[in-house]
Amino acid sequence: xxxxxxxxxxxxxxxxxxxxxxxxxxxxxxxxxxxxxxxxxxxxxxxxxxxxxxxxxxxxxxxxxxxxxxxxxxxxxxxxxxxxxxxxxxxxxxxxxxxxxxxxxxxxxxxxxxxxxxxxxxxxxxxxxxxxxxxxxxxxxxxxxxxxxxxxxxxxxxxxxxxxxxxxxxxxxxxxxxxxxxxxxxxxxxxxxx
Ligand code: G4P
Ligand code: NA
Ligand code: NA
Numbered sequence: 001x002x003x004x005x006x007x008x009x010x011x012x013x014x015x016x017x018x019x020x021x022x023x024x025x026x027x028x029x030x031x032x033x034x035x036x037x038x039x040x041x042x043x044x045x046x047x048x049x050x051x052x053x054x055x056x057x058x059x060x061x062x063x064x065x066x067x068x069x070x071x072x073x074x075x076x077x078x079x080x081x082x083x084x085x086x087x088x089x090x091x092x093x094x095x096x097x098x099x100x101x102x103x104x105x106x107x108x109x110x111x112x113x114x115x116x117x118x119x120x121x122x123x124x125x126x127x128x129x130x131x132x133x134x135x136x137x138x139x140x141x142x143x144x145x146x147x148x149x150x151x152x153x154x155x156x157x158x159x160x161x162x163x164x165x166x167x168x169x170x171x172x173x174x175x176x177x178x179x180x181x182x183x184x185x186x187x188x189x190x191x192x193x194x
Contacts, residue, residue, distance in 0.1 A: 026060065052074055081106070114143035124150075126155075130159075153172070
């Protein structure tokens with residue numbers, strides 16, 4: 001997605017340890033116009049799968065996921081990392097191991113929000129090792145629902161997540177694929193910038 005690649009090239013910063021900082025439009029400050037276009041693109045890509053819900057994980061997945069749900073005309077479900085006081089009923093839960101933080105966290109979704117009739121589109125801001133996406137897949141599995149696709153804003157194609165998810169048969173659509181962040185330079189996988 002050209003507008004996204006241009007934004008990453010213009011405003012993305014490589015920080016230590018192969019991490020791409022996009023705090024000016026995605027992770028801290030958020031560009032609503034770009035999020036709207038991202039939502040339109042994911043909706044176009046997945047509309048044919050007739051999703052009934054969009055699922056993301058708090059917090060940074062929410063902006064693109066909300067615009068996607070809006071475009072598709074379906075609810076957004078936000079998996080929580082800490083069980084809120086108000087989440088009193090039964091929950092689906094999955095362990096998510098973060099390689100970046102070297103810690104395991106639980107994600108929870110109320111059982112009242114997903115059931116066996118749902119067709120779930122998973123949306124997230126980053127795909128690195130794929131553990132967050134796999135945690136969401138596990139929640140959907142527990143609900144007896146179907147994963148109809150996985151939409152990722154920025155895939156770090158030099159990490160294993162994309163291969164892992166695609167090898168399990170999931171349709172993964174990434175709007176930007178980063179081939180390398182070596183030497184502090186952002187290199188894209190396919191599309192070439194002018
Ligand atoms: P994984 O889910 O793909 O296995 O990723 P990993 O454990 O490595 O990453 C943990 C967190 O770091 C996730 O956010 C993920 O989105 C984010 N992340 C991974 N690589 C990058 C990167 O290069 N740049 C940025 N900006 N983020 C990256 P999180 O901890 O769940 O936090 P948040 O959603 O509340 O921001
Ligand atoms: Na994040
Ligand atoms: Na995220």
